[in-house]
Amino acid sequence: MNVFTFDAHLPRVLFGPGVLAQLPAEIERLGARKALVLSTPEQAQEARRVAEMLGERGAGVFPRAVMHVPVEVAREAAAEARRLGADCAVAIGGGSTTGLGKAIALDSGLPIVAIPTTYAGSEMTPIYGLTEAGLKKTGRDPRVLPRTVLYDPQLSMTLPVGLSITSGLNAIAHAAEGLYAHDGNPIVAMMAEEGIGALARALPALHADGHDEAARSDALYGAWLCGAVLGHVAMGLHHKLCHTLGGSFNLPHAEVHTVVLPHALAYNAPMAPQAMARIARALGVDDAPLGLQQLARQLGAPTALRDIGMPADGLDRAADLAASAPYPNPRALERAALRALLQRAWEGAPPAA
Numbered sequence: 001m002n003v004f005t006f007d008a009h010l011p012r013v014l015f016g017p018g019v020l021a022q023l024p025a026e027i028e029r030l031g032a033r034k035a036l037v038l039s040t041p042e043q044a045q046e047a048r049r050v051a052e053m054l055g056e057r058g059a060g061v062f063p064r065a066v067m068h069v070p071v072e073v074a075r076e077a078a079a080e081a082r083r084l085g086a087d088c089a090v091a092i093g094g095g096s097t098t099g100l101g102k103a104i105a106l107d108s109g110l111p112i113v114a115i116p117t118t119y120a121g122s123e124m125t126p127i128y129g130l131t132e133a134g135l136k137k138t139g140r141d142p143r144v145l146p147r148t149v150l151y152d153p154q155l156s157m158t159l160p161v162g163l164s165i166t167s168g169l170n171a172i173a174h175a176a177e178g179l180y181a182h183d184g185n186p187i188v189a190m191m192a193e194e195g196i197g198a199l200a201r202a203l204p205a206l207h208a209d210g211h212d213e214a215a216r217s218d219a220l221y222g223a224w225l226c227g228a229v230l231g232h233v234a235m236g237l238h239h240k241l242c243h244t245l246g247g248s249f250n251l252p253h254a255e256v257h258t259v260v261l262p263h264a265l266a267y268n269a270p271m272a273p274q275a276m277a278r279i280a281r282a283l284g285v286d287d288a289p290l291g292l293q294q295l296a297r298q299l300g301a302p303t304a305l306r307d308i309g310m311p312a313d314g315l316d317r318a319a320d321l322a323a324s325a326p327y328p329n330p331r332a333l334e335r336a337a338l339r340a341l342l343q344r345a346w347e348g349a350p351p352a353a
Contacts, residue, residue, distance in 0.1 A: 004185035009126065009142065010228060011114070015151040015221070017213070020115065023050065023090070026148045027057050030111050032088035034059035036081045038100050040066065043093045043117070046155075050092055050115070059086040065093065065100040068131040068247050074103035081110060088113065091146075092155075094167065095120030095253060102128040102144035114146040117155045119167040119199070119219055120254070121174050121227025124149065129243065136247025145231070151224060153217040161210040165299045166254035168203045168219050171226040172196050172292070173257045177236050178229035179275035180268060182328040188232050189278065195225030196282035200295070207299045236329040237322075238264035241342075244321045245310065255308045258301050259348075262293035263341050266351035271330035289351040304348025315342045 014022055027035050036059045039047035044063035051058035062077050077100055081089060091101035092115040099122060101112040106128055114123035126145040129138040156164070175192035178184060199222035205215035241264060242256045266289040269276050276288045285291030293303055302308050319339040326333065344352060 002186055005183075006185050006187050006232075009145060009231065011124065011146045012148045013151065013224070014148065015224070017152060017154050017217075019150050020050075020053075020152045020155060023113070023115070023150060024054055024057060026113055026150070027054060027088060027090075030088060030113070030147055032111065033057065034084065034086045035088040035090045035113070036077075036084060036086035036104075037061045038065055038077065038089055038091045038097050038104075039063045039093050040096055043097070046092055046117070050090060054090075059084040062100075065091075065097040067096050067253055068136055068250070069096070069099040069103050069129055071130050071132040074100060074107070074130060078104050078107040081108065086110065090115065091123075092117065094118035095122040098122040098146070099129060101146070103130060105144045106141055109143055112144070112146040114149045115155065116149065116151060116220070116223070118159060118163065118254075119156075119171045119223035121171050121223050121230055124224060124227030125231030127231065129247075131247045134248055136243050138243060149224075151220050153213055153220050156216050156220060157211060157213065159210075161206060162300065163254070164206050164210065164219065165203055165296075165301045166252075166258045168199045168206075168223065169261065169292075169296055169301060170254040170257040171223040172199050173238055173242075173261045174230035174235070175226040176261065176265060176275070176279050176288075177238050178233050179278050180236065180272035180330045181233035184233050188229050191225045192229045193278050193282045195222045195229065196279060198222030198225065200283045203295070203299055234328050236264075236327065237267060237331075237333070240325075240327060241318075241322050241338075244318055245305070248318065248321060249310055249314055251305075251309055255302050256305075258296050259303055259305050259308065260345055262289040262296075262351040263345045265289040265292065266353050267337065267341050268330045270353050275330075293351055305342070305346040307348070310346060312346065315339065315346060318342055
């Protein structure tokens with residue numbers, strides 16, 4: 001018998017090719033008058049196009065979002081929103097831009113409209129993260145959950161194939177940990193398995209042809225489901241490790257998730273056999289941790305921390321940080337075992353329990 005609580009908190013979603021055109025109506029629906037458009041420097045052109053689309057409802061563009069949301073950048077963006085009289089923010093891009101929007105919402109309560117162009121999934125969660133003095137701190141607050149999310153597959157068509165792969169594998173991580181979360185439930189489990197399966201089908205197709213619109217749509221659908229999982233249950237060892245590595249060593253977010261996930265799953269596998277079985281089934285493999293690493297390798301994604309900038313002399317510090325704060329996880333956190341996990345991840349060795 002299942003005994004569980006499911007408290008749904010999901011944004012309004014518009015999904016399909018061309019839904020970007022509905023953005024002005026969504027801003028009006030929120031009752032907002034002026035929207036500040038956020039992006040990374042690389043996507044400034046897309047941000048300006050969105051601002052032009054909004055016409056008189058566009059307050060301006062802040063194209064300075066960066067990885068891990070440094071608190072200084074968040075303060076600059078919030079100050080710019082106040083200066084321009086913005087009563088809404090539109091975040092177009094990936095997790096970095098959505099994260100900046102969340103930081104503004106946390107500071108000011110402004111409603112956020114998210115337009116994902118990657119498969120990060122952050123747009124479906126009330127989770128925020130801020131990095132200060134080399135440490136990334138995360139939290140949950142209903143104020144940061146976007147009010148509306150526009151999923152337009154056409155906007156991800158120019159996402160480079162390599163980034164598409166690591167972004168999709170990052171999304172799979174959300175669902176994988178959701179399957180053994182201490183506060184999980186059957187609804188979340190169904191979303192997780194469906195999301196992993198959709199991405200497992202889409203990513204090889206994108207690797208073969210980055211302009212495959214059906215694959216782009218499937219990947220965005222999978223990312224939506226995986227992000228919803230992330231927003232409803234607690235994450236465990238994998239996400240804590242990735243926040244530690246990303247925030248403390250400034251490693252690229254999606255690539256860290258790609259490398260670490262097989263090893264974190266192997267660590268937890270003895271205590272979460274049902275979750276491993278569901279992940280393996282969604283992937284179409286016999287062994288979930290090994291299957292994920294092999295999928296990453298087949299798709300040309302990184303499989304070693306040393307290849308994405310992690311210094312060998314930082315592994316001890318990372319293990320200390322990961323073991324320093326208790327959090328729910330299927331297997332108890334053992335410093336020596338975590339250090340061994342990080343060593344295998346650094347080397348790109350096969351995952352092992």
